[in-house]
Amino acid sequence: MTGYLQLNSGECFQGQWLTSAPADGIKGEIVFFTGMTGYQEVLTDPSYKDQIIVFTYPLIGNYGINEANFESKKPHVAGVIVYEAKQTAFHYEAQYSLIEYLEKWGIPMLGSIDTRAVVKKIRSLGTMPAVLSSSENKIEQDMTLPENHKVSKVTVFTPEQHGSGDQHIVLMDFGTKKSIVKSLVKRGCAVTVVPYNTSFEEVKKLKPDGVLLSNGPGDPKDLQSVLPTVKKLITHYPTLGICLGHQLAALALGANTNKLAFGHRGANHPVVDSVTGKVFMSSQNHSYVVDTHSIKDTGLTLRFTNLHDQSVEGLQHEKYPLQTVQFHPEANPGPAESEYIFDEFIETVKANNGRVFAYA
Structure with missing residues (x-):
């Protein structure tokens, strides 16, 4: 037909x-x-x-x-x-x-x-x-897409427990991929997946050793309501942000995001790590990026850069134990060269030794 x-x-x-x-x-x-x-x-x-x-x-x-x-x-x-x-x-x-x-x-x-x-x-x-x-007639209806809260459609509704281990990671679910949870469990972590709008106080009661801000759909600026919580988490726990989580961390600390013309979606995006000097291929799926110029005076520093268009692929912070990546280190689908991001995160969590800190 x-x-x-x-x-x-x-x-x-x-x-x-x-x-x-x-x-x-x-x-x-x-x-x-x-x-x-x-x-x-x-x-x-x-x-x-x-x-x-x-x-x-x-x-x-x-x-x-x-x-x-x-x-x-x-x-x-x-x-x-x-x-x-x-x-x-x-x-x-x-x-x-x-x-x-x-x-x-x-x-x-x-x-x-x-x-x-x-x-x-x-x-x-x-x-x-x-x-x-099924009709070739010119669509008369308005093609404007409705403004809807996509994250609320893909998050968990109640906390979920996965794995066991000495490190307890609370994963803020903005639309997480199952393989992100698997990557943490494989590294000996107990993971509690919580709804995206879980308050800081509720997360604190779970006594996490670290926090992961997950990937998810849509414009990060549609989630202004969670930014105060994200900032509190970053200033109290070792934090890893992936994709949307990376963008939310940047927004929470005062940076800005922009929409790309056609986004990055594929398994062949070259990224350079300024710490190691190495280039690796990455799996990506996103429409929005952190504005490079906007990270000035936020305490954020550029670590990963996209070699196709020089866009921001990951950040660190001068004071907080924060790491963010725009690409998908769990590599499903895609090359597994960037899985070391999880190892670095777990090492940071271990080094923190379960302390809850607060920076001025």
């Missing part, structure tokens, strides 16, 4: 539905992912909440969907655009095909689309609202 992708800029692309056609038009911000693999992790990453994802690699789905690589309990994307998707899966761990998985959750996938042309349009005009529909 014929389907259509219509962009806010006016272009219309014709394709074929690979899943059931949506009864009504599906609206979302259209973005693209450049990795050759990792589609299962992308679909279930809460940071993609309500977005229409274009996979740039021309063949998607050939190894199917397994039970091990989910980043959350369900997919979060609004829709999927591909050139070609396999009807069957060719991997011993595959439980079902990509098409079967998306059909199960009611996520529409449109195939036979010239994804190169779509991505060129996004790269030239930036990410934008788009509609998936």
Whole structure:
């Protein structure tokens, strides 16, 4: 059955539905992912909440969907655009095909689309609202995306316990990936995942040795209400911020964030570590970045830099035991070269030896 992708800029692309056609038009911000693999992790990453994802690699789905690589309990994307998707899966761990998985959750996938042309349009005009529909008629409805609190849709509602160990980490859940929790548990940590709006006093009662500010969807400036809590956590506990958590830490300490034209989404983004001098490839998924010039006089110092566009990829603080990264050190999907970030964080937690400190 014929389907259509219509962009806010006016272009219309014709394709074929690979899943059931949506009864009504599906609206979302259209973005693209450049990795050759990792589609299962992308679909279930809460940071993609309500977005229409274009996979740039021309063949998607050939190894199917397994039970091990989910980043959350369900997919979060609004829709999927591909050139070609396999009807069957060719991997011993595959439980079902990509098409079967998306059909199960009611996520529409449109195939036979010239994804190169779509991505060129996004790269030239930036990410934008788009509609998936079964009609080629010009969409008359307003494509403006509603302002909604995406983080509240992907956070846990009650605290969750994971793992056991000498170091207790409280993870503020803005839309965390399961592999972040796994990375901490693997390193001998007891992890308590709490809702994003948990107060400082409630976190303090849990007696953490360290705090992790997770990834998540949307504009960090939509979370102004949590910034005072984030600042208190940073000034009392060793803290690691990942992706959205990195941006929130910067905002809480007086820096600023901006939106990129088309974001960083893929598993091949080169980053340089100014401490080691080494360059590594990273897995990324974000639309917003910390403004380099805005960190002046905040106590924040630049540690990681993106070698494609020189954007901020990670920060440290002159006084607080704070470390932040814009990329994903848990590396799902993507290269695992940056997993040492977790090791550094745990070493900082151990060195603090459970002390609760407060800086003026």
